[in-house]
Amino acid sequence: MTAVHEEHAEHYEAHAPSPPPSGLRRLMAPGWVRAIWMTPLFALIGFGIVVGIRALAGWEPIVDWEPIITVAFLTTAPIGFLAGLGAFDYWLRWAFGFPTVPEDHSGHGARRWTDYFRINTDHKVIGVQYVVTTVFFFLAGGLMAMLVRAELAKPEANYVDPQTYNELFTAHAALMIFLFVIPAFAGLANYVLPIMIGAPDMAFPRLNALSYWLLPIAGLMMLASFFFPGFGAGWTNYTPLSVDQPFGNVFFSMAVQWAGASSIMTALNFLVTIITMRAPGMTFWRMPLLVWANFTTSLLVVIATPFIAGSQFFVMFDKVMHTHFFDVEGGGYPLGYQHIFWFYSHPAVYIMILPGFGIVSEVISAMSRKPIFGYRLMALSLVAILILGFSVWAHHMFVAGMATWLRVPMMITTLLIAVPTGIKVFSWLATTWEGKINFSTPMLFALGFVSMFVIGGLSGIFLGAVPIDIHASDTYYVVAHIHYVLLGGSLFTIFAGFYYWFPKMTGRMYNETLGKVHFWGTFLAVNTTFFPMHLIGLQGQPRRVYTYESQFSEWNLFISISSFVLGASFIVFIYNMIVSWSRGPRAPANPWRANTLEWQVSSPPPIFNFDEIPQVVGNPYEYGVPGAKHAILNGDRKEVEATEEVRR
Amino acid sequence: MRAGSLIKVILVALVLAAIVTAIAIFIPWLPEPASEEADRIDFVFWFVTAICIAIFAVVAAISVYSLVKFRARPDDDSDGPPIHGHTGIEITWTVIPLVLVIAMIVVSSVALAQNDRVPDDSLRVEVWGQQFAWTFLYPPDNRDAGEDEMVCVRRDQGIIEDGCKVSPNLRLPVNRPTRLYLSARDVIHSFWVPEFRQKQDAVPGITTQITVTPTKTGSYRLICTELCGLGHALMRTRAIVTSPSDFERWLTSRTTPGGMS
Numbered sequence: 001m002t003a004v005h006e007e008h009a010e011h012y013e014a015h016a017p018s019p020p021p022s023g024l025r026r027l028m029a030p031g032w033v034r035a036i037w038m039t040p041l042f043a044l045i046g047f048g049i050v051v052g053i054r055a056l057a058g059w060e061p062i063v064d065w066e067p068i069i070t071v072a073f074l075t076t077a078p079i080g081f082l083a084g085l086g087a088f089d090y091w092l093r094w095a096f097g098f099p100t101v102p103e104d105h106s107g108h109g110a111r112r113w114t115d116y117f118r119i120n121t122d123h124k125v126i127g128v129q130y131v132v133t134t135v136f137f138f139l140a141g142g143l144m145a146m147l148v149r150a151e152l153a154k155p156e157a158n159y160v161d162p163q164t165y166n167e168l169f170t171a172h173a174a175l176m177i178f179l180f181v182i183p184a185f186a187g188l189a190n191y192v193l194p195i196m197i198g199a200p201d202m203a204f205p206r207l208n209a210l211s212y213w214l215l216p217i218a219g220l221m222m223l224a225s226f227f228f229p230g231f232g233a234g235w236t237n238y239t240p241l242s243v244d245q246p247f248g249n250v251f252f253s254m255a256v257q258w259a260g261a262s263s264i265m266t267a268l269n270f271l272v273t274i275i276t277m278r279a280p281g282m283t284f285w286r287m288p289l290l291v292w293a294n295f296t297t298s299l300l301v302v303i304a305t306p307f308i309a310g311s312q313f314f315v316m317f318d319k320v321m322h323t324h325f326f327d328v329e330g331g332g333y334p335l336g337y338q339h340i341f342w343f344y345s346h347p348a349v350y351i352m353i354l355p356g357f358g359i360v361s362e363v364i365s366a367m368s369r370k371p372i373f374g375y376r377l378m379a380l381s382l383v384a385i386l387i388l389g390f391s392v393w394a395h396h397m398f399v400a401g402m403a404t405w406l407r408v409p410m411m412i413t414t415l416l417i418a419v420p421t422g423i424k425v426f427s428w429l430a431t432t433w434e435g436k437i438n439f440s441t442p443m444l445f446a447l448g449f450v451s452m453f454v455i456g457g458l459s460g461i462f463l464g465a466v467p468i469d470i471h472a473s474d475t476y477y478v479v480a481h482i483h484y485v486l487l488g489g490s491l492f493t494i495f496a497g498f499y500y501w502f503p504k505m506t507g508r509m510y511n512e513t514l515g516k517v518h519f520w521g522t523f524l525a526v527n528t529t530f531f532p533m534h535l536i537g538l539q540g541q542p543r544r545v546y547t548y549e550s551q552f553s554e555w556n557l558f559i560s561i562s563s564f565v566l567g568a569s570f571i572v573f574i575y576n577m578i579v580s581w582s583r584g585p586r587a588p589a590n591p592w593r594a595n596t597l598e599w600q601v602s603s604p605p606p607i608f609n610f611d612e613i614p615q616v617v618g619n620p621y622e623y624g625v626p627g628a629k630h631a632i633l634n635g636d637r638k639e640v641e642a643t644e645e646v647r648r
Numbered sequence: 649m650r651a652g653s654l655i656k657v658i659l660v661a662l663v664l665a666a667i668v669t670a671i672a673i674f675i676p677w678l679p680e681p682a683s684e685e686a687d688r689i690d691f692v693f694w695f696v697t698a699i700c701i702a703i704f705a706v707v708a709a710i711s712v713y714s715l716v717k718f719r720a721r722p723d724d725d726s727d728g729p730p731i732h733g734h735t736g737i738e739i740t741w742t743v744i745p746l747v748l749v750i751a752m753i754v755v756s757s758v759a760l761a762q763n764d765r766v767p768d769d770s771l772r773v774e775v776w777g778q779q780f781a782w783t784f785l786y787p788p789d790n791r792d793a794g795e796d797e798m799v800c801v802r803r804d805q806g807i808i809e810d811g812c813k814v815s816p817n818l819r820l821p822v823n824r825p826t827r828l829y830l831s832a833r834d835v836i837h838s839f840w841v842p843e844f845r846q847k848q849d850a851v852p853g854i855t856t857q858i859t860v861t862p863t864k865t866g867s868y869r870l871i872c873t874e875l876c877g878l879g880h881a882l883m884r885t886r887a888i889v890t891s892p893s894d895f896e897r898w899l900t901s902r903t904t905p906g907g908m909s
Contacts, residue, residue, distance in 0.1 A: 162878040234875050240852060241835040241877060328803070328853035334836060335851060369720070370728035374738050399838065399847045401830075401856035404764065408757050415749045419742060426741045429710050435728035436720035447715065454707055458700040465696055465756040467689045467763065471678075471845040474838060474873035538677050540842035542873040545881035549869070593725075624727035 030086025031118060042080025046072030066247055069228075070320050074254035078217045086119045087210045107209065109607045119213065121205035123194050124605065126212050128505060130187025131498070133212075134180050135577075137219050139570070141175035144168045146567050151546055153560035155553045165546040166232030167248075171222055173235035174252060177352065178259040179219040181490045185355035186211075186266045188497045189294045191505055193270065195598035196288050198279025198616060198631065200608040203272040211265040218259035225251035234544060236345070239326035239337045243318045253316040260309045263351075267301035270294050279597075279631070281616030285379075286630075288596045288620040289372060292379045293358025296386040300347045300354070303390070308344035311337055335402055342393035350389045352486060353453075354382060356493025357424055360446045363496050364428050366594035367443035368435030371621040373427045381420035388417045398469045407466050414464040421457055425450060440592075441515030445496035448523045452488025456481060459534065474544075477537030483530045495522075495573070502580070503587030507604045510584060514576040521569030528562035595630045596620050653713065661709035668701050682843035682868060682889065684825075684861040688759040689845040695755050699748050763846070766794070766859060767825045773818065774800050775830040777837030777850040780879030782870065786813040786899060798855050803833050813902040818870055818887040821895035825861040838874035841887045849874055862889040 021029050028034065050071050054062045082088065086107075094100045107121040116129055148169050151159050160168065194202055202208045225231035230248030233241045242249050274295050278287070287295075314325040314337070324330025326337045365372045372378055391413040394406050428450055437443070459481045462468045472478065495518075502510050536552045537543075548556065590599040597616075601609060614631040622628030681687055718728075774785040776798075785800035788811030800812035807814070818841075820826050830839055830850035839858070840847040843866075848858040872883035890898065 162881070166875070166878070238836060238875070241875065244835060244877070332853075334853060368718075368728060369726070371730055371732050373731065374733035377733070377738050399849050400836075401849045401851045401854055407760065408753075411756060412753055415753055416746075418749055419745050422745045423738070423742060425707065427738075429707065429714060430731075430737070432714045432718060433710075434731070435714075435718050436724055436726060437715060437718050438720050447711075451708075451711065454704065458704060461700060461752065462693070462696055465692055465752055467692045467756055467759045467845075468696065470847050471689055471693075471842070473847055474840075535675065535677060539679055540869060540871065542840070542871055542881075544875040547881045622730065624730035628730075 030084070030089050032085070034086070035081050035084030038080040038084030039077050040080075042083070043072045043077040045080075046076030049076075066250075066320055069247070070250055070254065070316070074221060074251065078214075078258065081217065082210065082213055085213060087206075087213055090206055108205070119209045121201070121209050122607065123190050123202045123205065123208060124505070124609075126208050127187050127189075127191025129212050130183055130190055130215070131505075133215055133219070134184040134187060135574075137175050137179035138184075139574075140219075140223065141172050141180060142567055142570065144172035144175070146564065148172060149560040149563040152548070152556050155548050155550050155556070157547050160546070162546055163229055163232055166234075166544070167226060167229065169544060170232050170234050170252075171225065174222055174231075174255070175219065176486070177235065177348070178256065179215065179222065181352045181486065181494070182263055182348075183215055183259075184494045185294075185297070185352075185490075185497075186263065188359065188494070188501065189270065189290070189355060190266070192501055192598045193291060193294055194273060194277070195601065195605060195609050196291055196596050197274065197277060197282055198597050198610065198614045199273060199277035200610065200613075202269050203277055204269050207265055208269055211262045211269065214258045214262035214265075218255040218262065221251050221255035221258065225249075225255075236341065237312070237315060238341075239315060239318065239334050240328070242315050243327065247319075250316055250319060253312040253319075256312045257309055260305045263301050264305050267298035267305075270298040271302065274298075279614050279616050281631070283616075285376065286616055286619055287379075288358075289361035289375070289378055289382075290355070290358035290596075292382055293354045293356075293361070296382045297351055297354045299386055300351050300389060304344045304347035304351070306344075307340050308348070311340040311344070314340070335397070335400060338397055338400055339394070339402070342396045343390075346393040346396065347389045349485070350385055352490045353493075354385065356449065356490050356497075357382065359493045359497040359500070360428065360449055362594070362596065363442045363446040363500050364431050365621045365623065366592045366596075367438045367440060367446070368432045369438070369593075369623045370431055370435040371619070371623055371625070373430035373433075374423070375619070375621065377423055378427050381423045384420040385417060388413055388420070392417065395464060395469070398466050399473045411464060411466050415461065418457065418461060418464075425454060425457070440499075441510070441512060441519055442496045442500035442592075444516065444519040444523075445492045445499065448519060449489060449492035449496065452484055452492060452523075452526065455531075456484030456489055459484060472538060474542055475537035476533040476541045476543055479543050480530050480533035480537060483526075483533070487530070488526050492522075495519075498577075500592070501598075502577070503591050504598055504603050504605070506581045506584070507587055508580055508584035509587045509591065510580040511576050514572055518569055518572040518576065521572060522566065525562050525566035525569055529559055529566050532559055595622060597631055597633075600631065600633050653717070657709050657713045660712055661705045664708050664712075665701055665705035668704060672697055672701065678845075679842045680864075681845065682841075682862055682864040682866065683845065684863055685763045685859065686843065686845040687863075688763055692756050692759045696752055699752065703745075703748075763859060766827050766857075769824065770859070771821065771824055771826040772799075773820070773826055773828050774798050774812075775818075775828050775839055775850060776801050776833065777830070777839070777872070777876075777883075778833040779835065779877050780872070780883040781816065782818075782837075782839075782872070782883070782885050784815045784818045786815070786902070788812065796855060798829055798831050801831075803831070803852060811904060813899060813904055815902060817885045819895060819898055820860065820862050820887065820889050821892040822862050822865050822889050824892065825859055828858050828860060830856045830858070835876050836874050837872045837876050837883065840871045840873045841868050842871070843868045844887070847873060865889045865891060 020026055026033055047068055050068045051062055090100060107119055109122045110116055110125045151165055225248045228248035228251060230246030231252045233245050274291060317323040318325055318327055324332040326332045326334050361372055392410055394402060394410045395414045398407055463472060463481060499515055532555045536555050541548050541552050587603045589602050597614060612634050614633045616631045618628055618630050620630050681690055772787055776783040787799045800809050801807050830848055832850040832852045836849055836851050838847060838849045844860050846858050846860050848856050866889055868887045870885045870887045872880060
């Protein structure tokens with residue numbers, strides 16, 4: 001056993017960040033000052049590369065803004081920004097043979113609020129950075145949804161022109177998926193996962209810092225697309241429409257690269273952390289289900305995300321470089337895009353729900369005061385979803401014109417996923433059975449998730465059955481389904497996680513009454529907003545339209561009003577988070593009396609999480625088992641041996 | 649589970665099933681069917697709905713009962729009984745969904761195979777999508793010879809067969825199977841008539857197919873369901889089903905414009 005804290009403490013004190021140098025040397029120190037001049041410098045380098053190549057090759061015009069924006073603004077300038085902030089300093093010093101300190105902790109931890117705005121290698125700081133950033137983009141994406149619903153309140157065209165309308169729903173989806181749901185899960189897991197497995201940090205803290213800083217870049221690119229019209233082909237960005245769009249479409253293609261690189265690096269980091277950094281005694285069958293969930297999710301991310309990166313590169317090449325990957329004129333194949341795209345984007349559905357399964361398992365077990373029912377089957381069903389998830393992509397293409405024989409096999413695998421998913425739902429309910437259920441806000445969101453996910457899962461069975469899908473495909477029925485699983489599903493689990501770990505992350509308690517007001521407002525408005533969409537979809541309202549037949553006007557008005565209530569319910573959330581973070585009562589170490597390791601350390605945890613690497617001696621959910629222990633912290637060897645003895 | 653709680657759960661499940669069944673029956677979820685294919689799709693729809701109502705009622709009843717019955721008293725800090733699982737129950741809730749899933753797969757596959765058949769006397773109509781209008785082309789001999797490519801129109805040449813009749817809306821004779829061949833000039837569009845239930849994308853560069861056998865005369869909405877650009881929401885026309893004699897009269901009266909791109 002190593003005394004982590006003592007060992008690191010002396011380095012930590014020695015390497016606390018020195019005050020910023022004065023005068024011109026400040027320009028060279030990593031930070032925002034350096035980023036401010038390095039970003040335009042790198043943009044200029046990108047400009048030079050494009051103009052230089054065009055001049056040498058003799059292409060007219062030499063100054064062509066489309067490739068210049070693609071290379072200079074969307075590729076090299078962000079690299080300059082990251083280099084300026086200091087994301088690459090350590091690696092470059094090492095690569096060029098300058099002295100480096102392997103145990104350098106100058107980038108670690110947050111002593112004041114400005115430390116959240118620099119390259120920080122502490123997984124807890126990065127977790128908070130992720131969460132706050134994703135909430136910002138959640139609000140931005142939510143506002144776009146409000147504008148979409150305002151336009152749809154009346155059947156005729158009202159407030160925005162068709163191009164803006166298309167860009168609103170496209171950016172709404174892209175921001176919610178790539179800048180909210182996926183990174184919000186990554187942020188929560190970043191904070192709690194290393195502590196849950198008894199590790200002092202992630203395996204690659206500097207890579208972790210870089211992963212985070214790619215996100216704001218991706219998000220700003222998607223927001224900036226509004227100034228360059230063209231990102232309006234839906235978040236699915238189907239060719240040939242996407243290639244025909246104005247230039248702004250490239251902003252999406254490139255933003256996906258930055259966000260995708262971020263999630264791939266984070267996933268690799270999680271995998272290595274989970275495989276190599278578990279505390280002694282933390283076998284795979286003793287891992288909390290949140291760790292299992294992030295293990296399977298990370299495998300999905302690492303295997304699938306390169307496919308969306310590829311598909312968007314192809315679209316961008318077709319657009320900017322006039323290649324013919326999907327261009328019929330040049331012998332390309334439009335459906336090829338859809339196959340590559342969905343080979344990522346269906347597994348992405350599980351990337352957006354499996355971590356939520358993990359969160360909900362933690363919350364339901366702790367709040368019901370009972371062990372998770374069928375722990376091993378819960379873990380195995382995650383693995384089953386992981387494997388099946390790769391074999392169902394073409395169920396998004398039942399009417400797309402792909403080979404007709406492919407439909408029935410895809411229907412079989414799609415509907416089979418209902419089995420492991422059903423096991424999870426039944427097991428959560430069995431966990432509550434005969435429990436001592438504590439209806440705190442995280443538990444309300446976890447149970448709200450289960451009920452919404454049951455409805456979303458059942459409506460998904462209709463879509464999985466090919467004949468019904470032929471009717472329901474591309475209608476509001478699909479909009480209803482995805483919002484039940486992504487909003488009632490993923491979003492609810494994210495809120496469950498936010499409230500559950502808020503005391504741990506901030507050291508303060510949130511206001512329980514406001515939390516409940518938030519839950520009931522959101523829960524009721526989600527249902528009144530999205531349930532009627534099933535009906536208007538089946539009756540004939542297609543998705544992605546700014547105007548519709550007058551027979552649907554009453555329902556659409558009702559849906560729009562409900563969606564504004566839904567939007568307003570998040571104001572309660574934001575208010576609660578801000579006020580509680582600044583003035584809430586101090587949180588105890590373990591307000592939920594939970595067994596997992598993150599609750600056995602102070603709130604917020606010490607800088608390296610544990611004074612001493614804990615010894616894990618049992619399962620994480622042994623509620624109600626007399627004398628059972630999950631782990632021994634700061635204990636002597638005798639207690640560890642005695643507990644192991646009892647277990648034998 | 650004690651007998652008393654089992655009876656209560658079953659009662660709650662029956663009440664919930666009755667409520668959901670009423671919602672399923674009394675709300676007109678689907679437009680009035682107007683094709684043979686629609687009847688088969690509706691059968692699958694109600695088959696799946698029945699299974700889903702049963703699953704929903706059971707799951708919701710257990711949830712409601714559990715959450716009401718097992719809530720902790722305000723001063724109760726104790727834990728629940730340490731139940732780690734039950735192999736028999738776990739096998740049951742793996743096998744029953746599996747059986748139901750297989751049943752739905754079989755019913756769906758049969759309906760799909762029947763809807764995909766191309767009877768011998770099929771009418772052939774070619775559907776041409778472009779931003780933001782549909783064009784329907786009727787080849788000269790009226791019959792479906794099974795040619796997989798578009799006979800009347802190609803994206804690089806426009807109309808290639810002079811005898812093709814052209815219409816901005818889809819006219820079909822009642823009770824005769826029609827094989828639609830679809831393609832598009834610029835971007836992907838999608839053909840949908842909600843009353844026929846049939847939908848198929850029209851993709852540039854390839855020809856896709858779908859069968860429709862109208863069973864009722866009338867005029868139906870024909871909608872583009874694949875986002876195709878700024879005019880996507882307005883890319884609508886009508887599908888008009890008439891008696892065979894009216895259809896023949898209409899078809900002979902159509903002109904055959906020489907050039908259309």
